[in-house]
Amino acid sequence: GTKTRYSGGGTSIVQLMMVEQLQKPFPQVMRETVLKPLGMSRSSYEQPLPPALAGRTATGTYASGKSVAGRWHVYPEMAAAGLWTTPSDLARVALEVSSAKAGKSKRVLSQAMTQQMLTRQSERFGLGFQVEPGTDRFWHGGADEGFQAVFMAFGDTGSGVVAMANSDNGFLLFDRLIASVAAEY
Numbered sequence: 001g002t003k004t005r006y007s008g009g010g011t012s013i014v015q016l017m018m019v020e021q022l023q024k025p026f027p028q029v030m031r032e033t034v035l036k037p038l039g040m041s042r043s044s045y046e047q048p049l050p051p052a053l054a055g056r057t058a059t060g061t062y063a064s065g066k067s068v069a070g071r072w073h074v075y076p077e078m079a080a081a082g083l084w085t086t087p088s089d090l091a092r093v094a095l096e097v098s099s100a101k102a103g104k105s106k107r108v109l110s111q112a113m114t115q116q117m118l119t120r121q122s123e124r125f126g127l128g129f130q131v132e133p134g135t136d137r138f139w140h141g142g143a144d145e146g147f148q149a150v151f152m153a154f155g156d157t158g159s160g161v162v163a164m165a166n167s168d169n170g171f172l173l174f175d176r177l178i179a180s181v182a183a184e185y
Helices: 008-022 026-035 087-101 111-117 171-184
Strands: 136-143 149-156 160-165
Touching: 008 026, 087 111, 087 149, 087 160, 136 171, 149 171, 160 171
Parallel strands: none
Antiparallel strands: 136 149, 149 160
């Protein structure tokens, strides 16, 4: 509890544990336990993407402006890097966290688990989210080859912002975008 490091490898071990325990493919586990209950109908962990979903996706772009070969990388480490989603679907996560924190929903998380997720465990991290000390703000970013994403929300209200870019340069806009939304609302 004294030092925090992101571990995609550790997340992949959790993925394996879930698959072995539930005896189901990871995309099915996530669809049944998270995506469907939250109404995330435009999201999937399927790797590679089935043709119906692949036709609706953007092409990843390197910082140089060159497109990712094959449009995107296929990630076997689905839990750490395999979520395909939209800003609207990802916003549903923040809204659910807010509802669960208030005890108004148990679709995915209990109120007690949500409190743990939003409580600093070490440095600036709760369980699964970064939490801002002295505020009710939580956030999470993501980056895959040619793609960047971030969401920031407030636990008490669910208000927040989601930003996604099909560019390794997307992070250059995110802080300004979040600050602009916060100033406006």
